[in-house]
Amino acid sequence: MDYISTRGGLSISAGSAILRGIADDGGLYVPSSFPILTNELLEKMVPMDYSERAVEVLSLYLTDYTKEELKSYAEKAYSRFDGDPAPILKIDDDLYLLELFHGPTYAFKDLALTILPHLILSARQKAGEKNKTLILVATSGDTGKAAAEGFKDVEGTEIIIVYPSEGVSELQKLQMKTSEGDNVHFIGIEGNFDQAQSLVKKMFADKKINEKFEKMGYTMSSANSINWGRLAPQIVYYVSAYLDILGCEEIKLGEKINFVVPTGNFGNILSAYYAKKMGVPINKLIVASNSNDVLTEFFNNGKYDANRPFYKTMSPSMDILISSNLERLLFELSGRDFEYIKVLMKELKEKGSYAIDFEKIKDGFSGFAAYMSDEENTEEGINAFYEMYDYVLDPHTAVAANVYSDYIFDTEDKTKSVIVSTASPYKFAKDVYRCLTGNNEKDPMNALKRLHDYTMTEVPEELLELDMMPIIHDKVVKVSEAEETILSIVADKKK
Numbered sequence: 349m350d351y352i353s354t355r356g357g358l359s360i361s362a363g364s365a366i367l368r369g370i371a372d373d374g375g376l377y378v379p380s381s382f383p384i385l386t387n388e389l390l391e392k393m394v395p396m397d398y399s400e401r402a403v404e405v406l407s408l409y410l411t412d413y414t415k416e417e418l419k420s421y422a423e424k425a426y427s428r429f430d431g432d433p434a435p436i437l438k439i440d441d442d443l444y445l446l447e448l449f450h451g452p453t454y455a456f457k458d459l460a461l462t463i464l465p466h467l468i469l470s471a472r473q474k475a476g477e478k479n480k481t482l483i484l485v486a487t488s489g490d491t492g493k494a495a496a497e498g499f500k501d502v503e504g505t506e507i508i509i510v511y512p513s514e515g516v517s518e519l520q521k522l523q524m525k526t527s528e529g530d531n532v533h534f535i536g537i538e539g540n541f542d543q544a545q546s547l548v549k550k551m552f553a554d555k556k557i558n559e560k561f562e563k564m565g566y567t568m569s570s571a572n573s574i575n576w577g578r579l580a581p582q583i584v585y586y587v588s589a590y591l592d593i594l595g596c597e598e599i600k601l602g603e604k605i606n607f608v609v610p611t612g613n614f615g616n617i618l619s620a621y622y623a624k625k626m627g628v629p630i631n632k633l634i635v636a637s638n639s640n641d642v643l644t645e646f647f648n649n650g651k652y653d654a655n656r657p658f659y660k661t662m663s664p665s666m667d668i669l670i671s672s673n674l675e676r677l678l679f680e681l682s683g684r685d686f687e688y689i690k691v692l693m694k695e696l697k698e699k700g701s702y703a704i705d706f707e708k709i710k711d712g713f714s715g716f717a718a719y720m721s722d723e724e725n726t727e728e729g730i731n732a733f734y735e736m737y738d739y740v741l742d743p744h745t746a747v748a749a750n751v752y753s754d755y756i757f758d759t760e761d762k763t764k765s766v767i768v769s770t771a772s773p774y775k776f777a778k779d780v781y782r783c784l785t786g787n788n789e790k791d792p793m794n795a796l797k798r799l800h801d802y803t804m805t806e807v808p809e810e811l812l813e814l815d816m817m818p819i820i821h822d823k824v825v826k827v828s829e830a831e832e833t834i835l836s837i838v839a840d841k842k843k
């Protein structure tokens with residue numbers, strides 16, 4: 349399987365796409381075609397465990413790795429989870445939750461970021477790479493910690509993570525600031541995620557910067573969902589969710605299901621779209637947004653307009669106005685028209701907005717539905733879900749739960765649906781506790797304990813120990829200084 353950029357150019361191998369992260373032209377790597385999971389193969393996969401399913405799916409895409417290699421990476425990665433990495437929970441007659449927060453940092457990012465370092469390390473070896481790999485990451489809160497966990501002390505890599513200093517939850521921040529590993533660096537910026545992401549993307553595209561790093565012995569790569577090595581492992585849990593529901597005889601093979609996905613950078617739901625393209629029977633992909641509802645508008649009228657107020661919400665990992673991975677979807681929906689993608693992305697860069705040719709795209713849009721949930725509704729959603737199901741949702745997943753209700757209200761769709769649960773509520777303990785009880789607990793560590801006392805649900809142990817860990821990273825800089833800071837970190841490492 350070869351990979352091409354959404355903006356044209358030559359094809360490269362999976363390992364090279366993963367090592368490079370983003371194409372030189374600013375485009376994103378996509379597989380040259382989509383392999384098909386036949387019914388026979390799906391049936392064969394039902395009795396498999398998560399790692400085995402991962403090998404089946406990944407081996408179709410990552411063809412320059414052997415099955416034995418992928419097996420060893422998957423086993424190493426998924427043994428770091430507490431039990432099943434992606435359990436399905438039936439919550440109501442036609443409703444399931446896919447819990448993706450049982451990994452080392454309690455958010456869905458772990459499903460890919462536990463295996464990505466193995467893929468990068470192996471690609472380095474296969475390519476005989478002499479330079480060190482510099483992983484540059486922008487995070488809206490969860491990727492940062494998950495990437496640090498995945499890459500800490502991985503030989504031949506240095507990882508620098510840029511996060512919005514005031515745009516993540518306090519526990520997310522504490523998780524990041526206490527991260528260990530000699531090769532791990534965090535930089536807080538006085539700005540938002542979009543600024544962090546655009547800084548990182550700009551550095552990838554900047555020839556001079558690349559040359560500077562090369563001179564110091566580093567080649568840049570990415571652990572964001574712009575890297576194909578993030579998206580491929582995410583396809584696995586959509587396949588796995590279908591197989592689990594099939595395995596419990598809740599559906600027949602071929603029967604379609606819906607997925608509702610809380611969405612920010614469009615990486616998670618894009619993997620669901622790829623699963624659908626591979627033949628997993630999926631009816632609708634339901635795009636759930638918080639008050640930053642740029643995608644809701646886009647899927648409903650074809651206009652992408654990032655020129656709008658930016659809201660800080662209690663689902664900070666979705667506080668995003670430029671959803672990078674939408675480029676990959678548009679690439680597919682336009683019939684892989686990379687000239688057209690170049691035009692749209694140029695408009696986005698210059699004007700912050702674009703409108704798609706609706707005639708060209710509208711058939712592809714029929715597989716999606718999109719709704720938003722504002723802060724007030726999300727709060728109500730957390731309460732309603734707790735009352736109805738005795739289940740504590742994190743604010744991101746609560747956005748999805750509300751959106752599911754809106755979708756059902758509008759369509760009366762009887763298809764079985766899976767809400768993708770992207771984080772442990774304890775990462776957002778203050779907000780969840782306040783929503784459930786009306787009490788404001790200012791201290792995040794106390795909020796953690798109180799949320800536990802109130803709900804009697806299990807607290808992730810490592811979160812409880814956070815206030816005993818030394819703060820290792822406390823650098824906060826202006827957006828305009830971030831590039832210099834990154835360069836100086838690398839120069840210091842070089843000494």
Ligand SMILES: *Cc1c(COP(=O)(O)O)cnc(C)c1O
Nearest residue numbers: 490612613614615616665770771
């Ligand atoms: C990252 C994140 C999201 C958004 O996922 P995208 O792939 O960026 O769309 C949603 N919820 C949580 C908890 C996250 O960490």
